[in-house]
Amino acid sequence: MRTFAVALLIGAAVAAQEPVRTTVGMPAVVPGIVLPGGEFEPIDATLKSPVVLRIEHVQKHGTAHRYTIQFTGLEAGEYDLATFLRRKDRSDIGALPKIPVVVEAVRDEHQHEPNELQAITPPALGGYERTMWTLGIAWAIGLLAILFAFRKRAGAEPAVARPLTIADRLRPIVARALEGRLEPAGHAELERLLLSVWRRRLSLEHATARDAIAALRVHDEAGALLRALDQWLHAKEQAPLDLDALLRPYAEIRDEGALA
Amino acid sequence: MSKSTSHPRHDVAATIRFLDAVRQRVATIVVGQDVVVERLLIALFTGGHILLQGVPGIAKTLLAATLSKAIELHFARVQFTIDLLPSDILGSEVLDQRTNTFHVLKGPIFANLLLADEINRAAPKVQGALLEAMQERKVTIGKESFRLPAPFLVIATQNPIEQAGTFELPEAQLDRFMLCHRLQYLPKQDEKEVLRRNLALGVRREEKGAIARTEFDAIADQPVGTQEDLICAMEAVHEVHVSDTFLDHVVEILDRTRKHPAIALGCSPRAGIALLKASRARALIHGRDYVVPDDLYALAEDCLLHRMRLTYEALADGRTTSGVLEELLSELGAVHATTAKA
Structure with a gap:
């Protein structure tokens, strides 16, 4: 039970x-x-x-x-x-x-034969050597392209940039001043450049600006230039000035460090 | 560019004579320090204020006292301390117990020449009160406003070495000083002359006793110039010619202080105005009726340096503000960062 x-x-x-x-x-x-x-x-x-x-x-x-x-x-x-x-x-x-x-049942009711096998793409086997060769050739072509195809032609090289020297900047300003085309805003730059020229000529680059300009004042040539500039650019009542004689020495200046 | 005014031309020669007399009077008491005297006169003539940075004992107070007596100016001195109150400088209302009414007791700021000694030792509220009065040239006590006397010049001093217990003046307040001059020790020859003069001071009898005379006792009471002479000099400064070229120089320097990579805070337009005013006064002191670049180079440090702040990177690199300013001034005529195609 x-x-x-x-x-x-x-x-x-x-x-x-x-x-x-x-x-x-x-x-x-x-x-x-x-x-x-x-x-x-x-x-x-x-x-x-x-x-x-x-x-x-x-x-x-x-x-x-x-x-x-x-x-x-x-x-x-x-x-x-x-x-x-x-x-x-x-x-x-x-x-x-x-x-x-x-x-x-996997098969249909009246199917007596087995199902057809489905085709499966087998994974790629082998061929490593060929792949390595292909990559190697592509790398070599790229290297050659960098070395030769993209190399700038000697004649078409861009100009090497270099900073403007004081002389480079002074020449065109002096030229404009001599031609009477120097705009008022250029006067200040002209004066600064002439001061720099003389600072370099008298090796005063490392002196303070105050000491440098004081030294320039007592120098024969630089002092005369500064006094003329004062009269031309700063004085209340301008005295007659021979601008050509004042600026001509700087029209073709190439090396601001060389003594005139 | 200076504009011609309707006032008659002042006698520049008389102004020069007045200046020479003042400088000679100061020179009888203070040895050397010609540059400081020049800066004080510049501040006086332009209505600006001056901050003197220097260690104690280099005749800052003596200089101010001598100058005030030389031009017949009312001089006052306030020693700034941590417990100073704004009312100690400006003044306050006091109760008159007889009449039971308040009346105003003006402070030492009501002087022509105020020496604010060690200004950075006072609390910021005191500094702020003084600097506000300097800017507005008037003081409000209670409900009443009072104009400060004219001329009015503040000579503030601070010790650059001892910083403990001080409140550094912020940039906005430093900007109110037209000039900030850094005093140096005297050359040996001048220092020897200081000692020699001190040896000759002797003693001063007072009632039944005597006391050693100081340089302050040697200051002559008779002024060499009047306030009218000073006013004439101030007016003459305004007639000094400023060319467009000079203005371009000033604008260029100001612009460079704002663009230089080592400078976090460049110079304000007020710095340019200060430089321009000071240059005019310096031109007059040197007997010119127009300014030249020498004035700019001579005054740039005093007008611009205290208005500039370096970046942390520049400070970490060991750069100094004066070094950067000198670079800017030298660079005025030097090579720009522009490049040329060869």
Whole structure:
């Protein structure tokens, strides 16, 4: 009576399970099946058996046993694995719960030939040597392009930039002044440049500006120039000035450091 | 460019004589320091204010006192300290207990020549009060405003060495000083003359006692010039001719201070105005009726240096403001960063 109640409970639990699904020829596992009474084993399979199964694992479970059953469906359909079991001692199996499985067909119902194999592009194997050669040649071409194709032609080289010297800046301003075309804003620059010329000529570059101009004042030639510039550019009432005589020495100046 | 005014031309020769007399009077008391005297006169003639930076004991106070007595100016001196209050300089309202009314007690700022000794020792609110009065030339005490006397010149001093317990003047307030002159120690020969003169001072009898005479006792009370002479000199400064070329020089320097990579804060237009005014006064002092580049080079340091601030990178590189300014002045005629195609 007690065994029967256990069987009913187990049967109800197993029946509540969803059937294990697989396709024809593919093995599947039904774990944790508890069957009452003595131990079970698969019945002998024949050539006509639609399902072949084996018990992977079994252990005691109270008065019952717990099984892990692996099965392989050979024909499509719904099966009860319990019908493929028998007790080891060949005694009556009694009321076993159903162990439902479903074996599905991969082929159509009336298809007798296997499915066509799909063509798969195999991965590229080999060819490393060729790849290395290709990359090497591309690198060499790039190097040659840098060395030769993109090299600037000697005749078309851009001019090397160099800072303007004081003499470079002074010449055009003096030229404009001699031609009477020097704009008022250029007077200040002309004066600064002439001061710089004389600072360099008298090696006063490292003296302070205040000391330098004081030294220039007492120099014969520089002092005369500064006084003339004062009269021309700064005095309230301008005295007559021979601009040509004043600026002509600086019209073709090339090296501001050389003494006139 | 200076504009001709409707005023009659001033007698430049008389102004030169007045200047020479003042310089000679100062020279009888203060040895050397000709440049400082010139700067003080420039400040006086142009209505600017001057900040003197120098260590103690190099005759800053004596110079100011001598100058004030030489031109018959009302002189006042305030020693700035941490606990000084604005009312200690400007003045305050006091209660007359007899009449039970308030009346104004004017402070030492109501003088022609105010020596603000060690200005950086006072709290910022005191510095601010003084500098505001310097700018506006008037003081408000209670509900009443008072104009400061004319001429009005502040000579402030600060010690560049001892900085503990001081409040550095911010750039905006430094900008209000037209000139900032850095005093140096005297040459050996002049210092020897200082010592020799001091040895000859002797003692002064006072009632039943005697006290050692100081250089202040040697200052003659008789002025060599009047305030009218000073006003004439101030007017003569305004007649000194400034050419467009000179203006271009000034503008160029100001522009360079703003573009130089080592300078974080360049010079304001007020610096240019100060340079221009000071150059005019210097031209007059040197007997010219027009300014020349020498004036600009001589005054650039005093007019511009305290208005410039270097970048942190330049400071980290060990550069100094004076070095950068000298570079700018030298660069005026030097090679620009422009390049030429060969």
